[in-house]
Amino acid sequence: MEKLLQINGLQTSFYTYAGEVKSVRGISLYLNKGEAIGIVGESGSGKSITMMSLMRLLPDNGKIKEGQTLFDGKDLSKANEKEMEKIRGNEIGMIFQDPMTSLNPVFTIGNQLMEPLIKHKKMSKGEAFNKAVEMLRLVGIPSPEKRMKQYPHEFSGGMRQRAMIAMSLVCAPKLLIADEPTTALDVTIQAQILELMKDLKSKIDMSIILITHDLGVVANVCSRIYVMYGGTVVESGASRDIFYNPKHPYTWGLLRSIPNPKEDIKERLKPIEGTPPDLLKPPVGCPFAPRCEHTMKICLTERPQQFEIKDGHYSACWLSHPQAPKTISNMKGVAINVTE
Known part of the structure; x- marks a missing residue:
């Protein structure tokens, strides 16, 4: 399949009074045209910063140190600000995680929806107004003509999130980056938004990158998944491989924390003990080693490479090395030691 996006060796740091925070430490991923992929991981793992680096929307103290971002044949890492606009x-x-800080409080929702249509699609104000009303209706906002004249503070949290989604979709982009798009929405609206995204994906051949903590959402939308931890990709592969044949202990931990309604015997969810690594002083070896039940000496001193399990399924874990102790994971992602 033809690649729409390819990120190679991306490194992004933030320079603070305490020192350099290495938020993204060598991320590589790709996205095919018309494909939907998911990026999962706990807060602070570098998911959003990876996409903000792609969009070149970092704050003043953020800097892309290394890496290449290729989008539809263009090298965005070399593009100037005018080209990025x-x-x-x-x-x-892009659907941003916090709609209240993403919407301009001094402009109406209608103005903010119409602006990209007038600027990028060269529509007249009348055409842009009609298109914006149509998008508000599509994302489930009642009385869209009336809402066009209102300001963000007049919307509820869920409605602001839906307006943000409408704004990101109004120009029918080639790539939609959705950063926790259903966080503030109730279950019914979540389902409607996911169906809308999937419908647009099929109608206009739009590609999607879905950033989320909700593994159920990822399973419903995405064909491939990247699991991030400590500013790195620790496991990647097809959704079925990540859910049914996970190979990294961090992925096992994520899956163990999800309730399974089909289980006959109800068990307590098992959290991942410990805290994420301090990226002011990132670990020399595997970033998950301090929290892992299977840590070996090499895990503390050397960062693991990406071992290919099979057909595009990769795990950055020394347990995947041919000479490592053998472990398997059951359907819940629980690691089980195997003695031979």
């Missing part, structure tokens, strides 16, 4: 909102849309 033509891409943001037009070819790449």
